[in-house]
Amino acid sequence: MQTIIDLILTSGETGINLALYVLLPVMVVMMSLMRVLEDRGVLTRIAIFISPLLIFYGLPGLGAFAILQVLLVSFAAPLATLKIMERDSALEKKKIAATLAAILTMSQANAAFPLAVAGLNLPVTMATSMAGGLLAALLAYRLAGNGELKEEQYTVQKQAEVLVHEKSGILQVLFRGGEEGIQVAFKAIPALILAILLVNILRSIGAIDLLETVLSPFLTSIGVPGIAVLPVATKYLAGGTAMMAITLDLVKEGALTAAELNRIAGFMINPLDPVGVAVLVSAGPRVTAQIKPAALGAVAGILVRAVLHFIIF
Numbered sequence: 603m604q605t606i607i608d609l610i611l612t613s614g615e616t617g618i619n620l621a622l623y624v625l626l627p628v629m630v631v632m633m634s635l636m637r638v639l640e641d642r643g644v645l646t647r648i649a650i651f652i653s654p655l656l657i658f659y660g661l662p663g664l665g666a667f668a669i670l671q672v673l674l675v676s677f678a679a680p681l682a683t684l685k686i687m688e689r690d691s692a693l694e695k696k697k698i699a700a701t702l703a704a705i706l707t708m709s710q711a712n713a714a715f716p717l718a719v720a721g722l723n724l725p726v727t728m729a730t731s732m733a734g735g736l737l738a739a740l741l742a743y744r745l746a747g748n749g750e751l752k753e754e755q756y757t758v759q760k761q762a763e764v765l766v767h768e769k770s771g772i773l774q775v776l777f778r779g780g781e782e783g784i785q786v787a788f789k790a791i792p793a794l795i796l797a798i799l800l801v802n803i804l805r806s807i808g809a810i811d812l813l814e815t816v817l818s819p820f821l822t823s824i825g826v827p828g829i830a831v832l833p834v835a836t837k838y839l840a841g842g843t844a845m846m847a848i849t850l851d852l853v854k855e856g857a858l859t860a861a862e863l864n865r866i867a868g869f870m871i872n873p874l875d876p877v878g879v880a881v882l883v884s885a886g887p888r889v890t891a892q893i894k895p896a897a898l899g900a901v902a903g904i905l906v907r908a909v910l911h912f913i914i915f
Contacts, residue, residue, distance in 0.1 A: 605806070609806060610799060613795050613796075613798040613799035613802050616795075616847060616851065617791055617847065618791060618795070620846075620850065621788065626783070626784065626787040626788075628712075630779075630780045630783035630784060630787075631783070632711060632783065633675065633779040633782045633783035634775075634780045635779070637782070638772065641775045648666070650663075650666075652666050656736075656739075659700060659736045660696060660699075660743025661697065661700050661701055661704060661736075661739050662697040662701065664683050664686060665697070665701040665739070667680075667683045668680040668683045668704065668705055669704055669708065672708050672709075672711070673709065673714075673728055674711050675712075676710055676711055677712060677713075677842060677873035677881070677882075678712075678881050680705050681881060681884070681885055683701075684698075684701070684702070684705075684885035685885045685886065687701065687885075687888075688886035689886075695746055695747065695891065696742075696743045697743070698888060698889055699892035699895045699899070700739040700740070700742050700899075702742070702892055702896035703735075703742035703895070703896040703897075703899035703903065704735040704736065704738055705735075706738070706873050706903075707731065707734045707735040707738040707874070707899070707900045707904055708731035708734070708872060708873075709727050709728065709867070709872060710842055710873050712842070712846075713842040713843060713845065713846040713871050714727055714728075716846055717846055717849060717850070717867075717871070720849065720853040720854075720863060721853070721859075721863055721864070722860070722863055722871075726864070726914055727867055727871065730868050730906075730907045733906060734868070734903035734906045734910075735903055736903075737903045738896075738899035738902060739903075741895075741898065741902050742895045742898070743899075745895035746895040790843055793843065793844070794843055794844060796840075797836070797843070797844030798844055800840055801836045801840060801844065804839075805832075810831065810835060814828040814829065815828075818831075824912065825865060826865060827857075827858065827862055829852060829857045829858060830866050832848055832852065833845050833852065833870060834866065834869070836848045837875055838875050839875075840875075840877065841875050841877030841878060842871065842872070842873060842875060842878065845870060845871075849870075864914075867911055868904070868911030869904060869905075869911070872900070872904055874897065874904060879897075
C-alpha cells in the first residue's frame with residue numbers, strides 16, 4: 603500500500619510541476635499569439651493563400667485552418683474546425699478523411715513547443731509534419747472513396763470567413779487567449795497525473811524494463827537508446843502530453859540526449875494515440891466514420907516522418 607501511495611504522490615508532483623512550470627507558460631503565450639493572429643485575419647489570409655496548394659491532396663479550404671491549429675496551438679484545437687466540417691453537408695466525406703489524416707500525422711504544438719526546451723528542432727519537425735501530413739491526406743482521400751480530386755463547391759474565402767470573429771481590442775484578445783491557455787494547462791492536469799501514474803506502475807512491475815530488454819538490440823542498431831521505449835510506450839498508451847512529461851524528465855536526467863530526441867520525434871510527436879483520436883472524433887458521426895482511412899493514411903505519413911528524422915539526425 604505504501605508503494606502505491608508513493609507512486610500516486612510522485613506522479614501527482616510530476617504532473618503538477620509539468621502543467622504549472624512548462625505547459626502553462628507555453629500555452630498562455632502561444633494561445634494569446636494565435637488569438638491575435640486569428641482576430642486580425644492573419645490566419646485567414648494564410649489559409650486562403652495555401653489552400654490552392656492543398657487541393658491536390660484532397661484537403662478543403664478549412665483543412666488549412668486545421669493544419670495551422672495543430673501545428674501552432676494543440677492537438678485539440680482543430681476540433682472546432684472539424685465540427686464546422688461535420689455540419690457542412692455539402693462537404694465530401696473524402697475531404698473530411700483527408701483533413702483528419704493530416705491532423706493525426708502532424709506534430710501537435712502542445713507537445714512540440716515544450717519539448718523545444720529540451721532541444722527539439724522545431725523547424726525540421728514542422729517541415730516533416732507537412733511532408734507526412736500531405737501524404738497522409740492524399741492516401742486517406744483515395745482510401746475514403748473513388749473519384750477525381752475536385753474544386754470546392756464553396757470558395758475558400760467563404761469557408762475561411764466561417765472562422766473569423768469580430769475584431770476586438772488587442773489587450774482583450776491577448777487576455778482571452780491567455781485565459782484559454784490557462785484552461786488548457788489546468789484541464790490537462792488530471793490526464794497528466796493519471797497517465798504518468800499508469801506509466802510509473804508499468805515501470806514498477808517491470809513491464810517497461812522487459813520491453814526495453816526485448817527492443818534494445820534493434821533500437822541500438824539504428825542509433826536509438828533502449829530508454830526510448832519509455833516515452834514511445836507512454837505516447838501510445840497515454841497520449842502526447844504524458845509522453846512530453848516523461849521525455850522532459852529523461853532529458854533532464856541525462857538519459858536521453860537532444861540528438862536522440864530529434865531522431866525519434868518523427869515517430870513520437872503526433873496525435874495518433876487513444877487520447878488524440880478520442881478528442882478529435884468527438885466532432886461528430888461524419889468525422890468518426892472516416893477514422894479508418896484517416897488512421898491508415900496517418901500511419902503511412904508518420905512512417906515517412908520517422909524515416910526523415912532518422913536521415914536528418
